[in-house]
Amino acid sequence: MSMECAQLPLAGITVVDLTRVLSGPYCTMMLADMGARVIKIENPDGGDDSRQVGPFVDGESAYFASINRNKESIALDLKDAGDRQVLERMLATADVLVENFRAGVMEKLGFTWEDLHARYPRLVYASISGFGQTGPYRARPAYDMVVQAMGGLMSVTGEAGGNPARVGVSIGDIGAGLYATIGIQSALLKRVQTGLGERVDISMLDCQVALLENPIARYSATGGVPQPLGTRHPSITPFDMFATQDGFIVIAVGNDALFGKLCDALGRSEWAQEDRFATVPARNEHHVALKACLESRLADATTAEWEAILEAAGVPHGPMNTVPQLVSNPHVRARGMILEIGIGDGKALQVAGNPVKFGSTEALSGVRNPPSLDQDRDRLLAEFGG
Amino acid sequence: MSMECAQLPLAGITVVDLTRVLSGPYCTMMLADMGARVIKIENPDGGDDSRQVGPFVDGESAYFASINRNKESIALDLKDAGDRQVLERMLATADVLVENFRAGVMEKLGFTWEDLHARYPRLVYASISGFGQTGPYRARPAYDMVVQAMGGLMSVTGEAGGNPARVGVSIGDIGAGLYATIGIQSALLKRVQTGLGERVDISMLDCQVALLENPIARYSATGGVPQPLGTRHPSITPFDMFATQDGFIVIAVGNDALFGKLCDALGRSEWAQEDRFATVPARNEHHVALKACLESRLADATTAEWEAILEAAGVPHGPMNTVPQLVSNPHVRARGMILEIGIGDGKALQVAGNPVKFGSTEALSGVRNPPSLDQDRDRLLAEFGG
Numbered sequence: 052m053s054m055e056c057a058q059l060p061l062a063g064i065t066v067v068d069l070t071r072v073l074s075g076p077y078c079t080m081m082l083a084d085m086g087a088r089v090i091k092i093e094n095p096d097g098g099d100d101s102r103q104v105g106p107f108v109d110g111e112s113a114y115f116a117s118i119n120r121n122k123e124s125i126a127l128d129l130k131d132a133g134d135r136q137v138l139e140r141m142l143a144t145a146d147v148l149v150e151n152f153r154a155g156v157m158e159k160l161g162f163t164w165e166d167l168h169a170r171y172p173r174l175v176y177a178s179i180s181g182f183g184q185t186g187p188y189r190a191r192p193a194y195d196m197v198v199q200a201m202g203g204l205m206s207v208t209g210e211a212g213g214n215p216a217r218v219g220v221s222i223g224d225i226g227a228g229l230y231a232t233i234g235i236q237s238a239l240l241k242r243v244q245t246g247l248g249e250r251v252d253i254s255m256l257d258c259q260v261a262l263l264e265n266p267i268a269r270y271s272a273t274g275g276v277p278q279p280l281g282t283r284h285p286s287i288t289p290f291d292m293f294a295t296q297d298g299f300i301v302i303a304v305g306n307d308a309l310f311g312k313l314c315d316a317l318g319r320s321e322w323a324q325e326d327r328f329a330t331v332p333a334r335n336e337h338h339v340a341l342k343a344c345l346e347s348r349l350a351d352a353t354t355a356e357w358e359a360i361l362e363a364a365g366v367p368h369g370p371m372n373t374v375p376q377l378v379s380n381p382h383v384r385a386r387g388m389i390l391e392i393g394i395g396d397g398k399a400l401q402v403a404g405n406p407v408k409f410g411s412t413e414a415l416s417g418v419r420n421p422p423s424l425d426q427d428r429d430r431l432l433a434e435f436g437g
Numbered sequence: 438m439s440m441e442c443a444q445l446p447l448a449g450i451t452v453v454d455l456t457r458v459l460s461g462p463y464c465t466m467m468l469a470d471m472g473a474r475v476i477k478i479e480n481p482d483g484g485d486d487s488r489q490v491g492p493f494v495d496g497e498s499a500y501f502a503s504i505n506r507n508k509e510s511i512a513l514d515l516k517d518a519g520d521r522q523v524l525e526r527m528l529a530t531a532d533v534l535v536e537n538f539r540a541g542v543m544e545k546l547g548f549t550w551e552d553l554h555a556r557y558p559r560l561v562y563a564s565i566s567g568f569g570q571t572g573p574y575r576a577r578p579a580y581d582m583v584v585q586a587m588g589g590l591m592s593v594t595g596e597a598g599g600n601p602a603r604v605g606v607s608i609g610d611i612g613a614g615l616y617a618t619i620g621i622q623s624a625l626l627k628r629v630q631t632g633l634g635e636r637v638d639i640s641m642l643d644c645q646v647a648l649l650e651n652p653i654a655r656y657s658a659t660g661g662v663p664q665p666l667g668t669r670h671p672s673i674t675p676f677d678m679f680a681t682q683d684g685f686i687v688i689a690v691g692n693d694a695l696f697g698k699l700c701d702a703l704g705r706s707e708w709a710q711e712d713r714f715a716t717v718p719a720r721n722e723h724h725v726a727l728k729a730c731l732e733s734r735l736a737d738a739t740t741a742e743w744e745a746i747l748e749a750a751g752v753p754h755g756p757m758n759t760v761p762q763l764v765s766n767p768h769v770r771a772r773g774m775i776l777e778i779g780i781g782d783g784k785a786l787q788v789a790g791n792p793v794k795f796g797s798t799e800a801l802s803g804v805r806n807p808p809s810l811d812q813d814r815d816r817l818l819a820e821f822g823g
Contacts, residue, residue: 060627060635072691077650085623100692105672105718106658114672117654164796181753183794186771191748194689196668196676197755201687203763205668205678207605209595215678215757217668218604219593220648229615234793236622237471241446243629249446250796257792260763260774262606264463264789267775268503270760271787272492277760282582282591282603286491286500290582292591292601301587303580305458306486332491362577367567369583371601374656374663377589377646385572388646389653401657403650406643407620408569410550410636 059086060409064239066147067138068092068122069129071099073195073221074179074255075151076118077228082147082235083121084405090141090431091119091422095126098424109395116394116421117402124422125431129160140435142171147235151179154189164250174248175238179231183254193255195223202259207266209279216279226258288334289313292371293346298354302345303367310334316364317348393420445472446795450625452533453524454478454508455515457485459581459607460565460641461537462504463614468533468621469507470791476527476817477505477808481512484810495781502780502807503788510808511817515546526821528557533621537565540575550636560634561624565617569640579641581609588645593652595665602665612644674720675699678757679732684740688731689753696720702750703734779806 064087068079076091076099083089093099104114127134142148148167150157157163157178164176178184181193199205199217209216231253238249260267266277269285277285282301284290289310292301304310307323307330314323322328322344327337334341349357354370361368372380378389378401387404394400450473454465462477462485469475479485490500513520528534534553536543543549543564550562564570567579585591585603595602617639624635646653652663655671663671668687670676675696678687690696693709693716700709708714708730713723720727735743740756747754758766764775764787773790780786 058627060623063630064626081619085619103692103717105721106655108658113654113658114651117650182768183772186768188768192751192753193755194676194691194753196670196678196687196689197753199687200668200678200685200757201755201763201766203758203760204605205757206759209602209605210600213599214596214667216595216602216665217670217678218608219590219595219663219665220651221670222604222608222648225648225650226615229612229619230792233467233471233615233618233622234795236619236626237446237793238795240450240622240625241444244449252794252796254772254792254794256769257772257774257790257794260769261789261792262608262611263760263763264503264611265500265606266760267764267787267789268499269492270764272494272499272780277605279602279605281600282586284582284603284607290580292582292586292603299586301582301585303582305580306489331489335491365578367578367580367583369579369587371586371591372589373592374589374649374652377587377649378653378656380587382568382572382574383642383646386569386640386643388643394658401653403647403653404643406616406640406647407623408638408640408643409620409624410570410638 061086064088064147065145066090066149067141067145069148069150069152070179071151072101073118073224074227074231075149076101077225078179078231078235079122079149080118080120081228081232081405081407085407089122091122091124092138093124093126093424095128098124098126102424108398108400111395113394113400116392116400119421120392120402121419122422123427123431124425125428126425137432137435142167142174145174146239147175147177149177149179149231149235153192154178154180154182154184168248168250172247173242175235175242175251176248177231177235177238177251177253179227179253179255181255183257184252195221198223198255198259202256203263203266204259207277207279211279211281211283213279222262223255223259226262227253227255230258230261283338286335287331288338289341289345291342293342293349295349295354295357296352299371300349300354300357301369301371302361307331309366312364313366316360316366317345319348390418392418447472450474450533451531452476452535453527453531455534455536455538456565457537458487459504459610460613460617461535462487463611464565464617464621465508465535466504466506467614467618467791471793475508477508477510478524479510479512479810481514484510484512488810494784494786497781499780499786502778502786505807506778506788507805508808509813509817510811511814512811523818523821528553528560531560532625533561533563535563535565535617535621539578540564540566540568540570554634554636558633559628561621561628561637562634563617563621563624563637563639565613565639565641567641569643570638581607584609584641584645588642589649589652590645593663593665597665597667597669599665608648609641609645612648613639613641616644616647669724672721673717674724675727675731677728679728679735681735681740681743682738685757686735686740686743687755687757688747692717695752698750699752702746702752703731705734776804778804
C-alpha cells in the first residue's frame, strides 16, 4: 500500500471548531477521525461546557472524552481583540469554520457569513443550531430533548399504548452532527468546482423531521397518527422482538420467501400456507395472532439455540444486547468499533470507534487522546500568533 | 445570485445505485437531494422490494415514494450478459457505485472491488451491509430491527424499569445511510487529491455502536449498565418531559445559570439556592425530588402558557408534538422541511425534506417524483446501451 493510499481521506483539511457540548463536537469528531485537522477553540472560563458533565474519571469528564479525540485545543476569548486576531489568522488558512451557538450569537460577535465570506472566500462556514438561521423559531435555544419532543420522535417511541419515550441516545444532537458533516463535505466538494466556500445551515429540528421520513409519509398516506409500537415495525410483520425460553430474540422477516424459511426453521411450515399469514399486508393485519404463534414455538428453546437454527436457515435475527454485551461482542471488536483512549490519571476509557471504514486505510489505531483545555496553546500561538 | 452559486453542491456527480429497501436508498436520496444524478438499477421482477411495502396510495407504496425522489430508474437483470454490459458502461463514466446486498453477493455477481477498481480507477465503491465486509458476522443478513437490538440501542430506550423499546423510526437503516453518505463524500474528496476511487465499507451494526457513544463511555467510566430512562437525560438534570395542567412540556436545562433562570421563571427562585439542586451532579442525584417540585408548579398553568413564560425567560423548552402537529408546524413549514410529491392517480404525498441547507441555493422546490419501475429505460439505453 502506498503512503498516498494509506492517508486518511480528509488529510489536508483544517477545521476551526467553535462548537460545544454534543452536536458540533460530534460533527468535528467525524471530520477529525477521517483525517481533518480540528482546532478546538474553547472559552477560557472552563472551556467546553461538557467538561463539567459526568460521569468523571479522576475528575475528567467521560462525556467530553467520548467525542473530542483527535482534536487540538486552545482557549480564546472571542471578545478580546488579541484573541480575535489569533482566530482570524486561523480562518485565513482554514477550510471550514463550524459553530453551534444559538442563531444570532456569531453575528453579535461580529463573525457574519457575509463578512467572513468576503475576507476568506474559500472558507466553508457551517452553523448548527436548534432551529436554524431562518424561520420563526430561529432565536430559540434548544437541546436534544427539546427537538426529540418537538420533532415527533418521542411521539412514536415507547411501548404500545404507553407513555412516549426518549431515544436512549442524544439522536437530536448526533443526527444534527451527521447531517452537518454531510453539509460540510458537500460544500467542500462544491468548492472544488467553484473555488468558493459555502454557508451550511443545520437545524436540529429539521434533522428530526428528516429522520421521521416514514411516519410522515405514513400519516400523509393514511391520515392515521403514528404511535409508539414497542418493538414492532409499523408496516412489516414479523419484524419484532420475541420471548424465548430464556430471553429475547429479534426476528426480522421482510418478504414472503423469508417468512417461508422462518416457518420451516421453526418446524411449522404450515403457517406460511395460511391466508392470514401469506402476504405482508395479511401478516400486518394479523400481527397479534402471528406473534402468539411464534412465541408459543420459540418458548421451546433458548435464545442461543434459536440463533443457531435461524442462522443456518438464513433468517435475519439477533439477540438483544446490553451495553456490556455490545462492548465485548467479538464482531464489534473485530470491526475496530471499540477504541481505548487515555483519561484521568493514566486510566483507559472505552469509546465508540468510527463506523466509516475505508478499504485502503487501516483502522485508526493511532487515536490521539481528547485535549485538556488549552493544551496546544503554545504551538498554536507560534503558528497563528502573528 | 450567479447560476454557478445556485447550483446544488453535488451537481456533476453520477451515482449508480444498486440499493434496495431503506439504508441504501436513504443514502442515495441524500446524494440526489444535493444534486447528484442517481441512476437506480432495479431487478426486473418487481423492482425494489420496498415497492411492495405499505401503506399504498392508489397501489403505489408511500414507503418507497418517501425515499426515492429525484432518481432515475432502469430495470436490469444483473445475471444477463446484455444487461451487465449496460451496467458496465454506466460504471465506466460514473463517480460512485452504491450497493446494499448482503456481504458476498456482489462478489458472486462478479463485481469485486479489486476488479472494478482495476477497470474504473476513479470509481468510489460503497457497500452498506448488516455487519460489514469483514468480521465473523459478515455473511449474516440483517435488518433495522436486528441491529437496533444487537447494537444496544433498544437496551437503553423505553420507560424506566419497563421493557426495551425500538426507536420509532428505522435508525438502524437511516443511520447507516447517513454514515455511508459521509463515507462516499470523504472518498470523493480524497479522489480530488489522488485521482483514485476508494472502497467504503459501512456496517449497520458499526453505525449503531457509533450512535451509542455516550452509553459506551458511561459504562466504561462507571461499570453501570445503561438502562432505559423514559424521557430523562442520563447525566443532565432537569432534562425531561414534565406534565403541565393540560399536557406535557420538555424542559432542557444544561447548566446552573439556566437552572437559575428556570427557577426565576417559575416564581421559585429559592430552589436554585438549595444545596440539593445547586449543581448538575446534585440535581442528577436528586432528580426524583426535583421533578416532583417542578411538576407541582407546572400543574398551575397550561403547556402554552408555560411555553410563553419559558420563551421569554430564555429557557430551552418545547411541546411534545405528534406527527400531525409536526407536519403543520409553521417553523417546520418555513424551513421547507415538508415537500409534496406526486403519487398514484395524481395525488400528493407529503414527505420530509432535506435538512442540509445551503445559504446560496434555494430550497429544492423542483423536486422530481419517485420513479416508476424502469421509467427511464429508453433514455438510459440510448445513453449507455452501446
